[in-house]
Amino acid sequence: xxxxxxxxxxERKDDLHEIGQSRPRSDxxxxxxxxxxxxxxxxxxxxxxxxxxxxxxxxANIRSIDTSEAxxxxxxxxxxxxxxxxxxxxxxxxxxQVGPEDETVLADKKVSWKGExxxxxxxxxxxxxQEAAAKVKVDYEVLPAVFDVLEALEPGAVQVNEHHPGNxxxxxxxxxxxxxxxxxxxxxxxxxxxxxxxYSSSPIEQAPTETTGCIVAPEGNDRFTxxxxxxxxxxxxxxxxxILQMPGHKLHMVGGTVGGGFGGKVDxxxxxxxxxxxxxxxxxxxxxxxREEEMQISSPRAAExxxxxxxxxxxxxxxxxxxxxxxxxxxxxxHSPYGAQxxxxxYPGPYxxxxxxIDTYCVYTNRTPSSAMRGFGVTIADFALEVxxxxxxxxxxxxxxxxxxxxxxxxxxxxxxxxPTEGAALIECMQEAARVSNWPxxxxxxxMSSRTREA
Amino acid sequence: MARVxxxxxxxxxxxxxxxxSGTTLLHALRDTMGDISPKGGCHQGTCGACSVIVDxxxxxxxxxxAESCEGAAIETTAGLGRDGVxxxxxxxxxxxxxxQCGFCTPGMVMAAKALLDHTPNPTREDxxxxxxxxxxxxxxxEPIINAVLAAARSNSQxxx
Numbered sequence: 001x002x003x004x005x006x007x008x009x010x011e012r013k014d015d016l017h018e019i020g021q022s023r024p025r026s027d028x029x030x031x032x033x034x035x036x037x038x039x040x041x042x043x044x045x046x047x048x049x050x051x052x053x054x055x056x057x058x059x060a061n062i063r064s065i066d067t068s069e070a071x072x073x074x075x076x077x078x079x080x081x082x083x084x085x086x087x088x089x090x091x092x093x094x095x096x097q098v099g100p101e102d103e104t105v106l107a108d109k110k111v112s113w114k115g116e117x118x119x120x121x122x123x124x125x126x127x128x129x130q131e132a133a134a135k136v137k138v139d140y141e142v143l144p145a146v147f148d149v150l151e152a153l154e155p156g157a158v159q160v161n162e163h164h165p166g167n168x169x170x171x172x173x174x175x176x177x178x179x180x181x182x183x184x185x186x187x188x189x190x191x192x193x194x195x196x197x198x199y200s201s202s203p204i205e206q207a208p209t210e211t212t213g214c215i216v217a218p219e220g221n222d223r224f225t226x227x228x229x230x231x232x233x234x235x236x237x238x239x240x241x242x243i244l245q246m247p248g249h250k251l252h253m254v255g256g257t258v259g260g261g262f263g264g265k266v267d268x269x270x271x272x273x274x275x276x277x278x279x280x281x282x283x284x285x286x287x288x289x290x291r292e293e294e295m296q297i298s299s300p301r302a303a304e305x306x307x308x309x310x311x312x313x314x315x316x317x318x319x320x321x322x323x324x325x326x327x328x329x330x331x332x333x334x335h336s337p338y339g340a341q342x343x344x345x346x347y348p349g350p351y352x353x354x355x356x357x358i359d360t361y362c363v364y365t366n367r368t369p370s371s372a373m374r375g376f377g378v379t380i381a382d383f384a385l386e387v388x389x390x391x392x393x394x395x396x397x398x399x400x401x402x403x404x405x406x407x408x409x410x411x412x413x414x415x416x417x418x419x420p421t422e423g424a425a426l427i428e429c430m431q432e433a434a435r436v437s438n439w440p441x442x443x444x445x446x447x448m449s450s451r452t453r454e455a
Numbered sequence: 456m457a458r459v460x461x462x463x464x465x466x467x468x469x470x471x472x473x474x475x476s477g478t479t480l481l482h483a484l485r486d487t488m489g490d491i492s493p494k495g496g497c498h499q500g501t502c503g504a505c506s507v508i509v510d511x512x513x514x515x516x517x518x519x520x521a522e523s524c525e526g527a528a529i530e531t532t533a534g535l536g537r538d539g540v541x542x543x544x545x546x547x548x549x550x551x552x553x554x555q556c557g558f559c560t561p562g563m564v565m566a567a568k569a570l571l572d573h574t575p576n577p578t579r580e581d582x583x584x585x586x587x588x589x590x591x592x593x594x595x596x597e598p599i600i601n602a603v604l605a606a607a608r609s610n611s612q613x614x615x
Contacts, residue, residue, distance in 0.1 A: 024549065031557030032545035032564065034492025034532035041491040209496040209504055209558045209592050259494070259558030260592045291497040 051129035053119035055111035058145035075128030082108035102163035103332035112331035145366035169362035177344035187320025187355030191311025199384035203300035210259025213288030263372035299371035330369035339377030356416035466534025483521035503589030513569035532561035553598035
């Protein structure tokens with residue numbers, strides 16, 4: 001990497017020797033003494049608690065909602081339904097022009113997954129809110145549901161989300177993301193072996209030890225301070241601003257220490273409704289997921305189905321790779337269209353393959369909406385790709401690491417999405433890995449370099 | 456809801472509060488006694504983030520009624536490392552990079568303290584057993600186990 005040493009030259013010290021030095025974490029003294037303040041460590045007088053009434057069905061029309069009994073329950077201050085939310089339909093990435101808005105803050109006509117928020121109950125204690133929530137009567141007309149990405153894409157499948165006809169996300173490139181490079185037909189025609197395998201994964205819950213939540217305090221003058229454990233402060237601020245139809249300067253987001261997140265706290269789910277509750281009651285409001293909600297309601301890593309077809313030569317050269325990837329977004333987009341798109345860019349792997357054809361679909365089903373989790377879109381892809389690489393090596397009777405040396409990209413190689421490779425160090429990393437793990441590879445692989453392709 | 460008086464020693468200080476009957480020790484400490492060091496991660500006795508020491512025994516404060524602690528001596532992480540000197544487990548976790556988000560750390564510290572109070576020279580297996588009720592989702596258990604063992608070594612050096 002070229003360092004731009006002219007930038008801030010007068011402010012920069014060149015005698016930095018950080019590598020190999022231990023530096024204490026700045027937040028560790030607070031952690032070990034129990035003094036670190038997480039959002040729920042603040043106390044507020046007259047604090048109210050919000051509990052959500054959730055759909056018990058995977059897919060259902062809402063015929064009617066009766067909150068009268070809940071409103072009479074001792075301790076209940078306010079019951080919120082869809083009509084209380086100024087802009088009830090949203091999507092998180094609309095801020096970066098990824099639309100359409102496809103998810104309701106509180107469901108009004110229909111629920112599309114089991115656990116979807118329908119009514120918010122605000123009461124003087126958690127217990128009162130919970131008891132009152134149980135008294136809300138929602139009349140559902142249960143609809144058939146779809147839980148499999150391939151079934152969801154079949155003609156005549158149950159329609160999950162009215163904003164996504166056909167149950168797929170519509171990119172500007174069409175119903176899927178594509179990468180086209182070389183001539184895939186010619187690649188497979190010349191291959192000595194072709195291996196097609198299907199890989200699939202389940203949703204994975206991030207399970208942070210601190211559950212998702214926020215506490216909102218009205219500051220007077222129609223301003224609100226929201227103490228939250230979000231991992232995405234400005235997504236939260238801007239989405240809350242859109243949903244509540246309030247200018248951002250009236251919303252003061254206070255983040256800070258997050259008690260684990262792993263991507264699970266990137267969505268904007270608890271803050272807008274809690275701010276609305278604080279606005280409508282004039283009192284501080286706490287909305288914190290129970291452990292059960294965290295495990296069942298918060299968006300997990302998407303389930304994926306990945307079909308990889310590779311053409312390989314007897315000498316170990318990958319000559320063709322065709323991948324079809326399906327990302328199960330669940331009922332709403334959240335971050336999944338982006339995850340599926342990342343997959344498209346990632347499926348060639350860190351390998352130079354001359355003929356590549358990739359299609360990735362973001363598919364809607366009646367499952368819990370999936371979203372961000374540590375490298376979403378590429379983590380399962382890597383699992384599938386590397387298992388596939390091992391299988392390919394076995395197929396041609398080659399050592400799996402040597403097989404990777406042959407195909408690893410080098411400086412100057414053109415990637416499938418037409419970005420030339422620069423600053424590669426994969427060969428050197430694998431050489432070091434071979435050394436430290438005592439994995440024997442032939443000398444010719446130890447003589448390779450990422451700087452040049454040897455033949 | 457009826458409020459009941461409860462008195463106990465919290466980190467060496469006599470404390471008396473009125474709490475709603477049925478209040479957990481976790482809520483009493485955090486909401487009325489101003490000790491935020493025990494954390495509520497699951498409220499069902501599985502994550503260990505709320506661990507405190509009651510009369511010398513490690514307890515899950517989310518499953519302990521405040522009323523049942525009448526007259527007890529309760530220790531929490533907030534009571535350790537006063538006057539700027541860290542308790543050895545705290546120091547070892549700090550030095551050993553055994554904390555990331557920090558949410559499980561106070562519970563881990565108490566689990567380790569309960570172990571070292573009873574077993575000053577634990578084996579690695581003793582440490583694993585002692586913290587087995589405490590879930591950590593980011594640091595990973597190896598640095599924590601190593602930190603507890605390091606704290607035990609520093610204790611025995613100081614004692615020697």
